[in-house]
Amino acid sequence: xxxxxxxxVGSGPGGATVAExxxxxxxxxxxxxxxxxxxxxxxxxxxxxxxxxxxxxxFGRRHLLGPDPTLEPRTYRRTADDGDRLxxxxxxxxxxxxxxxxxxxxxxxxxxxxxDFHLRSARGPVEGxxxxxxxxxxxxxEPHYAAVERSFGVAGEDGANPFAAWRSEPFPMxxxxxxxxxxxxxxxxxxxxxxxxxxxxGVNSVVYDGRPACVDCGFCGGxxxxxxxxxxxxxxxxxxxxxxxxxxxxxxxxxxxxxxxSGRRASGVRYLDLTGYPDPPEVxxxxxxxxxxxxxxxxxxxxxxxxxxxxxxxxxxxTYHFQTFxxxxxxxxxxxxxxxxxxxxxxxLMIDTPELRAAARAANLPWLxxxxxEHGAGTGPISEASSYPRGDAHLTSMADSALRRRxxxxxxxxxxxxxxxxxIDLDPSVRDAWGLPAGRVTYAPHRHELAASAYAVPLHxxxxxxxxxxxxxSATSPPQDDIERHRASSPLGVAPAxxxxxxxxxxxxxxxxxxxxxxxRLWDVDNVLVCDSSVFVTASGYNPTLTLAALAHRAAARLxxxxx
Amino acid sequence: MxxxxxxxxxxxxxxxxxxxxxxAAALGAVDYVERLLTALDHDPPRVWAGPDGWIALGxxxxxxWTERIDELRAVYRRVIDGxxxxxxxxxxxxxxxxxxxxxxxYGGNRASAGWQRIEFPEPLFPPARGKP
Numbered sequence: 001x002x003x004x005x006x007x008x009v010g011s012g013p014g015g016a017t018v019a020e021x022x023x024x025x026x027x028x029x030x031x032x033x034x035x036x037x038x039x040x041x042x043x044x045x046x047x048x049x050x051x052x053x054x055x056x057x058x059f060g061r062r063h064l065l066g067p068d069p070t071l072e073p074r075t076y077r078r079t080a081d082d083g084d085r086l087x088x089x090x091x092x093x094x095x096x097x098x099x100x101x102x103x104x105x106x107x108x109x110x111x112x113x114x115x116d117f118h119l120r121s122a123r124g125p126v127e128g129x130x131x132x133x134x135x136x137x138x139x140x141x142e143p144h145y146a147a148v149e150r151s152f153g154v155a156g157e158d159g160a161n162p163f164a165a166w167r168s169e170p171f172p173m174x175x176x177x178x179x180x181x182x183x184x185x186x187x188x189x190x191x192x193x194x195x196x197x198x199x200x201x202g203v204n205s206v207v208y209d210g211r212p213a214c215v216d217c218g219f220c221g222g223x224x225x226x227x228x229x230x231x232x233x234x235x236x237x238x239x240x241x242x243x244x245x246x247x248x249x250x251x252x253x254x255x256x257x258x259x260x261x262s263g264r265r266a267s268g269v270r271y272l273d274l275t276g277y278p279d280p281p282e283v284x285x286x287x288x289x290x291x292x293x294x295x296x297x298x299x300x301x302x303x304x305x306x307x308x309x310x311x312x313x314x315x316x317x318x319t320y321h322f323q324t325f326x327x328x329x330x331x332x333x334x335x336x337x338x339x340x341x342x343x344x345x346x347x348x349l350m351i352d353t354p355e356l357r358a359a360a361r362a363a364n365l366p367w368l369x370x371x372x373x374e375h376g377a378g379t380g381p382i383s384e385a386s387s388y389p390r391g392d393a394h395l396t397s398m399a400d401s402a403l404r405r406r407x408x409x410x411x412x413x414x415x416x417x418x419x420x421x422x423x424i425d426l427d428p429s430v431r432d433a434w435g436l437p438a439g440r441v442t443y444a445p446h447r448h449e450l451a452a453s454a455y456a457v458p459l460h461x462x463x464x465x466x467x468x469x470x471x472x473x474s475a476t477s478p479p480q481d482d483i484e485r486h487r488a489s490s491p492l493g494v495a496p497a498x499x500x501x502x503x504x505x506x507x508x509x510x511x512x513x514x515x516x517x518x519x520x521r522l523w524d525v526d527n528v529l530v531c532d533s534s535v536f537v538t539a540s541g542y543n544p545t546l547t548l549a550a551l552a553h554r555a556a557a558r559l560x561x562x563x564x
Numbered sequence: 565m566x567x568x569x570x571x572x573x574x575x576x577x578x579x580x581x582x583x584x585x586x587x588a589a590a591l592g593a594v595d596y597v598e599r600l601l602t603a604l605d606h607d608p609p610r611v612w613a614g615p616d617g618w619i620a621l622g623x624x625x626x627x628x629w630t631e632r633i634d635e636l637r638a639v640y641r642r643v644i645d646g647x648x649x650x651x652x653x654x655x656x657x658x659x660x661x662x663x664x665x666x667x668x669x670y671g672g673n674r675a676s677a678g679w680q681r682i683e684f685p686e687p688l689f690p691p692a693r694g695k696p
Binding site: 038062217277392394 | 583584585586587611612613614615616619622623624625627628631632653657658661662664665666667669670678679681682683684685687688689690691692
C-alpha cells in the first residue's frame with residue numbers, strides 16, 4: 001500500500017481508536033509507529049505476540065518497550081533559569097512500541113466529570129494559570145466514552161462512585177477481584193468520611209472480546225500483559241486490522257508532514273524506515289483524506305515544532321499530574337505481589353467541599369482541586385533492592401522489606417494547572433540517533449498544585465495510620481526541595497515521574513488561543529488532526545487515557561462522518 | 565556460555581558484587597554480568613528473555629546495546645584493575661540487585677533462591693529459562 005485514506009502516526013490508545021473508527025467506516029488506514037512491535041501479529045488473524053513475561057529486568061531495566069534513552073534522549077529543566085537543561089536521558093518515557101502507553105499502563109480508565117470540561121466557568125480563573133473551558137463538554141463526549149469502554153473492555157462497578165458523571169449504559173464488565181489491602185485502606189477512607197470505590201479498569205474481569213480474564217499475576221503497572229487481559233489498545237488494533245483496510249508499519253519514524261501546493265492541506269508524510277541500518281531509507285506515504293497525529297503529548301508537539309506547524313502555542317501549557325505519594329509501612333505483608341497494582345480510588349479531593357474551600361482561602365487561591373487517589377502498591381524486588389544501601393544493611397533491609405512487602409500507598413494524581421512557560425520544545429543541542437533535536441521539558445508546578453498536595457498529605461498519612469500502618473510519610477514528583485539530593489538518591493528522579501503528559505496542542509475555539517479546533521484539526525492545516533492528550537485544555541485529576549480515547553473516537557467519527 | 569572473565573577476574577568481580585549485596589555471587593551474579601557483557605555474541609542476543617525464548621533486537625537497538633555493553637565492559641575492566649570510577653559502584657549495585665532478585669533466565673537468582681530469601685512468589689508467567 002503506498003496510498004491510503006488516512007495516515008495515523010502512533011499506535012497507542014488514541015491512534016488505535018482512530019484506526020478502529022475509520023476502518024469501520026470503510027477508510028483505508030496506515031498506522032506508522034516509531035517503535036518496535038511486541039504486541040500483535042501483523043498477519044491475519046492478528047493474534048497477540050508472545051513477547052511479554054513477568055520479567056522485571058526486561059521491562060524495568062532494559063527498555064523492552066522503548067524508547068531506549070541511548071537512541072532517543074530527552075532533556076528536562078524546571079525553568080529557563082536552569083540553563084539549557086538539568087538532565088539528559090529518560091523523561092516521561094511512555095512506551096514507544098506498537099500499542100504505545102496502553103501496553104505498560106495498569107489501565108485505570110475513569111471518565112472525567114462534567115466540571116472538568118468547564119473548570120473556568122465552574123470555579124473561575126486562577127492567577128498565573130490559564131484555566132479555560134474545553135470546547136467539548138461531557139454530554140458531547142458521553143456516547144464516545146461508552147464506545148471506547150466497550151472497545152477496550154472496562155470493568156467497573158455501576159453507582160459505586162457518588163461523584164461520577166452520569167452514564168448512558170453500564171460498565172461492560174463487573175469489577176475484578178479486590179486487592180485485600182485495598183479493602184483495608186478503603187475502609188479507613190470511609191471512616192474518615194471519604195468515598196472510595198472500585199477503580200474502573202481496562203482489565204478483563206471475565207472473558208471479554210475473545211481475551212481471557214485477568215489472573216492477578218501482579219506484574220501489571222509497568223508491564224505488558226502476558227495474556228492480554230488488558231484490552232487497551234490491542235482490542236482496537238485487532239478490530240482495525242481484521243477489516244483488512246488497516247496496515248501497521250512499526251519502526252516508522254515520521255520526520256515530516258508533507259503539504260500540498262496550497263500549504264493548507266497535508267498530502268502525506270515522510271518517515272525513516274528504521275529497519276534500515278545505518279542509513280534508514282526515507283519513505284513518502286500519501287493520504288487522500290487526513291493525517292492524524294497520535295504520538296502522545298511529548299512527541300506530537302516535537303513533530304509539529306520540527307515542521308513549523310500548529311502556530312506559536314505548540315508545546316505550551318504542558319501539564320502532568322502533580323503526584324503526591326503517601327506511603328504506609330505496615331507490620332505485616334500487604335499482599336501487593338498479586339493483583340492489578342491499584343484496585344480502589346477515591347475522588348473526594350476533586351470535589352468542592354467546605355474543607356477544600358478553607359484550604360484554598362488559607363493558600364490565597366480561589367479554589368483547590370487535588371486529584372484521584374489510587375490505593376495500591378506493586379514494587380518489584382529489584383526496584384526495592386536498588387533503593388537500599390550496600391553491604392549487610394542491604395540484607396537486613398530486604399528481609400524487613402518496608403518498601404515492598406509491607407508497603408501500601410496512596411498516589412494522588414493532582415490536577416496540574418496549565419501555564420504557558422511549562423512546555424515541550426526542541427533542545428538546542430541534544431539530538432537523537434537520527435540527528436533530530438531531542439524534546440525538552442520545561443516544567444515547574446503552580447502553587448495551586450503545591451497547596452493541594454500539602455492539603456492531601458496529613459489527610460492521607462492519618463488514613464494510613466488508621467488502616468494500621470506503623471509509619472507513614474509522603475513525597476511528591478517532581479520533588480520540590482533540594483534537587484541535588486534527589487538526583488543522587490531518589491528512585492523517582494528529579495523530572496516529573498508522571499506518565500500522564502497532556503496539553504501541548506490544546507483545543508479551543510480560536511486560533512489565537514489554541515492549536516486545534518473542536519474537531520481536533522490544526523487551525524493552519526485542516527486535514528491534520530491531533531488525537532492524543534496533547535489537546536487537553538486542562539489536566540483534570542483523573543487518569544487521561546479513557547478521555548483521550550473518547551476524544552479520538554469523536555474526532556474520527558466526525559472525520560468519517562459516521563455516528564457513534 | 566560465552567566467557568568474558570578469566571578465573572582470577574571472576575573472583576575479583578564476585579568480591580565486588582558481594583560487597584554490594586552479600587551472597588550475590590553465590591546466586592550467580594558473576595554469570596549474570598558475564599551473560600550481559602556477552603549478550604550480543606548470541607543470535608538472538610540475550611538481552612530480553614521472552615516467554616518463548618530470547619527476543620530479537622532491531623538494528624538500532626543493537627547499536628544502543630553495543631554502546632551500553634562497551635561502557636559496561638569498561639566499568640568491569642576498571643573494577644578488575646582496582647581503579648573504579650566514582651560512578652562504577654552504582655553499576656555494581658544495580659547488577660548485584662538484578663542478579664539476586666531478577667528472573668533466573670538471566671543467569672542470577674540461581675534456583676530462585678534470591679526470591680525465596682525474601683519470600684517473593686514465583687511469577688505465574690516467567691520468561692523461558694533455557695540452558696545457557
